[in-house]
Amino acid sequence: EDKVVQSPLSLVVHEGDTVTLNCSYEVTNFRSLLWYKQEKKAPTFLFMLTSSGIEKKSGRLSSILDKKELFSILNITATQTGDSAVYLCAEETSGSRLTFGEGTQLTVNP
Amino acid sequence: NAGVTQTPKFQVLKTGQSMTLQCAQDMNHEYMSWYRQDPGMGLRLIHYSVGAGITDQGEVPNGYNVSRSTTEDFPLRLLSAAPSQTSVYFCASRNDRGAGEQYFGPGTRLTVT
Numbered sequence: 732e733d734k735v736v737q738s739p740l741s742l743v744v745h746e747g748d749t750v751t752l753n754c755s756y757e758v759t760n761f762r763s764l765l766w767y768k769q770e771k772k773a774p775t776f777l778f779m780l781t782s783s784g785i786e787k788k789s790g791r792l793s794s795i796l797d798k799k800e801l802f803s804i805l806n807i808t809a810t811q812t813g814d815s816a817v818y819l820c821a822e823e824t825s826g827s828r829l830t831f832g833e834g835t836q837l838t839v840n841p
Numbered sequence: 842n843a844g845v846t847q848t849p850k851f852q853v854l855k856t857g858q859s860m861t862l863q864c865a866q867d868m869n870h871e872y873m874s875w876y877r878q879d880p881g882m883g884l885r886l887i888h889y890s891v892g893a894g895i896t897d898q899g900e901v902p903n904g905y906n907v908s909r910s911t912t913e914d915f916p917l918r919l920l921s922a923a924p925s926q927t928s929v930y931f932c933a934s935r936n937d938r939g940a941g942e943q944y945f946g947p948g949t950r951l952t953v954t
Contacts, residue, residue, distance in 0.1 A: 735883075765943075773931060773945035774884070819883060827872050827891065827935065828899070829943065831883040 735822050737832035744810055745840050752805040752835045754820035764796050764803045765829070767819040774819055777805070810839045843867050845946035847932050853952045854922040862917040862949050864932030870944075872935045873915040874899070875907065877928040878948075884931065890915055922953045 738753045756764060763781045767774035778787045780796035780803055787794050791810075796803045807814055817834040824830065848863045866873065874889035876899075886899030890909040904926060906918040915934075919926060929950050935943040 740881075773947055775945075776942040779942065821884075828886060828889065829874075829884075830886070830900070831876075833881060833883045 735820060735830050735832035737818075737820055737835050739835060740833060741836040741838070743838045743840065746811060748810050748839075749806065749808045750810060750837060752807075752818050752820075752837070753802060754804070754832055755802040756820075756822040756830075758801055760825040761798075761822065762825060762827075763823040765821045765823060766794055766803070766805050767821065768816045769819055769834070770816040777818075807837075810837075812839050812841055815839045845932055845934050845944050847930075847946035847949050849949060850947065851950050853954065854919070855954055856922060856924060858922050860919050860922065862919075862930055862932075862951070864915045864917065864946060865913050866915075866932075866934040866944070867913065868934060868936075868944070869912060870934035870936050871912065873909070874933050874943075875905070875915070875917045876931045876933065877901065877926075878931060879928050887917065887930075919951075924953045927951060927953045 736755045763779050765779050766777040778794045783798040791808045794805045815838050817836050819834045821829040821831045845866045871892045875887040876884040878884045885901045887905050888907040890896045893909050893912050896907050896909055909915055929948050931948050932946040933943045
């Protein structure tokens, strides 16, 4: 099983701060890297990344993949209290299997 | 579309009891999977199915059975519940035509005493 490691495991910031969440993965049978947001219920999809160096952006959130160094980052600018959640990254391998990291617990204080 | 539905939302079992967690999707997705989520462990794949009649084991399959007789339904059976199976269980589905968004059900919180 490929391993997915996220860091930091938890992060506390103030509203308006910019945060960077990290995700490293192993390369066996890689198909894509996905990011999810989880707020005390089912995870919701944020991004899917398949190509190196191409930034995906949605509002204040953006993500990029580095297939040479086997990592991805998720950036959140001008954080708001509503961004408080667990952020999960997952590696998709052949056979459409997803392997999830432990998640990063982000807390944004007013 | 209802998306992915799971029942029950909550369940308490005694050690040794068996039960079935139900999962259904109305999006005609071929690929369905079951995950469990424990504190500090992320989501771990239990079993998955790439189509009706086809199932395979994930990362943590022991103690669980699945079957896929229709495209819509993918029940998860606990054969003899153990306290170690106390967890939140998520069912998910996706279209198998390449990588893309996986849709999760609302989850079932299971406690085994």
